Amino acid sequence: MEPQRLELTRLYARFAFGPRPGEFSQSLKDGFTPSAKKILSQPQGVALDSLATPNFPDLGARPSQANAAASKAFTAALKAQSDELTLWWLDCMALTENPLLERMTWFWHGHWATSIDKVNFALPMFNQNQTLRANALGNFRTMAHAMFNDGALQIWLDGNDNVKGAPNENLSREFMELFTLGVNNYSEEDVKALARAFTGYQVVRSTGVVTFNSKRHDLDPIRLFGSSVPLNGDTATDLVVSRPENVTFISQRLWYRFISSSSQLDTKFGIEAAFANRDIASAVNALVFNGALSVPQHTVVRQPVEWFIAVCRAFSLQPSKLTPKTMVMNYLQKMAQVPFLPPNVGGWPTDEAWLSSASAQFRIAFAAALAKQIDFNPLASVPSEKRIVYIRDLLGVYEFSTRTFTALTNAKDDLQQFFVLAVCSPEFVVSA
């Protein structure tokens, strides 16, 4: 076994959506630190140059139900935009030269989990996605401000309906519980106070444009975390993010997704210290360089989207080019993970949740469908006795067990099956 193979396999699986052809073998030669530096030093927050940025025209308000034809066309337009948005993002993940940025955007989407199921319009969801990308490796305080002012999040958590006199607490509670501080790190009084501070913001549903209406805002002093002064969304966000619990909470959330959901965040890895100034890139650096990736117990299950994208990157597939057009969405839906459609505001589950027999069945069926659209010429040109090692390094797998080796050996002349077995093997489904 090459030294640092474990760290490298984890680096690619967890921080880069999986290697592209040749990358993992090259990294084995270069070593862990130079490879990790390369992945981590990509420019931050830049748009993707290889893909056209989609343009979502404002669809305006929903036409009256009395007008059946217009109503039907409107619903079809919503659906078309929503599908285009999802496939565009999957394309970004599969094709990007800067996989860490997309991976972090994906992490933050699960963190500030907002669903198009309620938002309906693609445009505000796209704008939120751009906000997450722009801040994905930036400063969490800046991100929290941008997200408070995000139209999709405001619609999702009823911020639009939060007015002086009878505040709506949906956004204020989840803002502290799930986005910034963690449960029990605030009081019920704080939830009510924050809801008052968040009053007066209004959203145009079809565009996500947020405006502040001072007539609907509570101008009185608000007692939040002990101080009592007039507050608005921005000043209150500052108070919340300044709480020391924010450092621990965000560090824990990063740890939970990138390192382990079963072992606890350990201060010896210095994640909290790196995040003290709310600098996300520093925290990610600590996750990668401070030894957490070397602990054998720190295994993680690839979520369905991560599994699919890793397959795309290894076999040069572009999600939106797969046929039929509905295939990708259908299989992701069966595997219970579609971007922009988290199950609830708490985001997607981890690890064992993705290991049911139902998931296994759909993973096999999805892989078999993908196999029909993959160019296997590169694999075919590898001598059959070397194919197992080839696909192992192509996928960035740590090592195949005896059982998988046996299954692959039996299939090494049936390239489609060989592929299905490799990407459905426990060693690929789980990041070692």
Add this chain to the structure above:
Amino acid sequence: MDTISRRKFLQLTGAATVGAGAAMLSISEIAEAAITRPLPSGTPIVVVVTLYGGNDGLNTVVPYTDSLYYSMRPDISYKPETVLPLSDGLGLNPAMREMKSLWDQKKLAVIRGVGYPYPDHSHFSSMAIWQTGSPISHISSGWLGRWLDTQSADPMLAISLGSVPPPLFAGVKRSGSALPLGGLVVPSGKLGMRCQTLGKSSINDSPLMAAAATSMGNLFGLSDNVTGALKGPAPAAPDLPVINGGNAGGDSSLQQQLDLVAKLIVAGAPTKAWSVSLGGFDTHANEANAQSVLLGNVSYSVARFLNQLKGSGRASDVTVLIYSEFGRRVKANASQGTDHGTSGPVFVIGDRINGGMYGDQPSLSRLIDGDLAVTTDFRDIYSSILERDLKADPAQILNGWKGRVNSLYK
């Protein structure tokens, strides 16, 4: 809830019983068990219906004679003439006609003011408490999972509908099984054989890799022996009340889940506990319409389910429990919705249930920080069900809990 147990719960909400040791069942497998070893007739069966999101109890069981109800909720209250009157000045939401009919037949128990000590307004913490049955100390096993721990191992004993099993069925030693609604399609031929090889365990497997292998292997542990027991349509329900609009446009998944449960119970599945669920109750805005569609769905689906059992000889064996993680704030917000609250009513339904009102109605004039008081501890209900239906010792499963809902069962 502290961070660790919360994290554990977040895992559970997704994972619960899947992974090593938990089974994913197919309909044919349950059908085969129903024929080869049917549940002895007369064995009680518990069906747990979880309403996710926090159902607004005050607009479910409406205190329509209390003027405070109208003054505190001017925009989202139900007028006295629209509610379906029960007793004690309370009436059901207008969408719950079938439940009213069950009340009239004295099969519906309404347990009022149910909650747990020190209410937590978080969906996640609150649902964790309800499903673990442990409000004080944080544990990761579910209350019915701990009952499973006391039984001999049988994957058919407790089954949840859907591919993601709920935490309430996760025990320490064993767990309930899951029945995906879409069913399983197992690869066959050479690919099937090779996939089966991938399902074998390996000495180098980490726990997660072992779970991944098991999930693959379980696919092939299922029987091919499809019986005819379940091929027919659901039993006819000629006496099903007809309603307009109550179920229109709503999520029909609860009905699908309960239809399948009814078929499997009628077939004789050796299953003593079932879990189904419906989401969408988190009505922070524009509550009235959304909630009544959902409640109409619950009412219709449950009545349809009970009707499907008629004539099977099992109708009087079944107890249905319907609960949500919390009720909602008494005062409406300005968006015609309500925020997270505390206690709410719980429904228990069955032929062996003494229909009627239980527990005290929380007073609207004595709110605690704007929330309803808790007048009945949820563990009283669990204890009664564990004792009367599952013949278990509630104290053993609920950490010594002694309370009961008195005279709930006949």
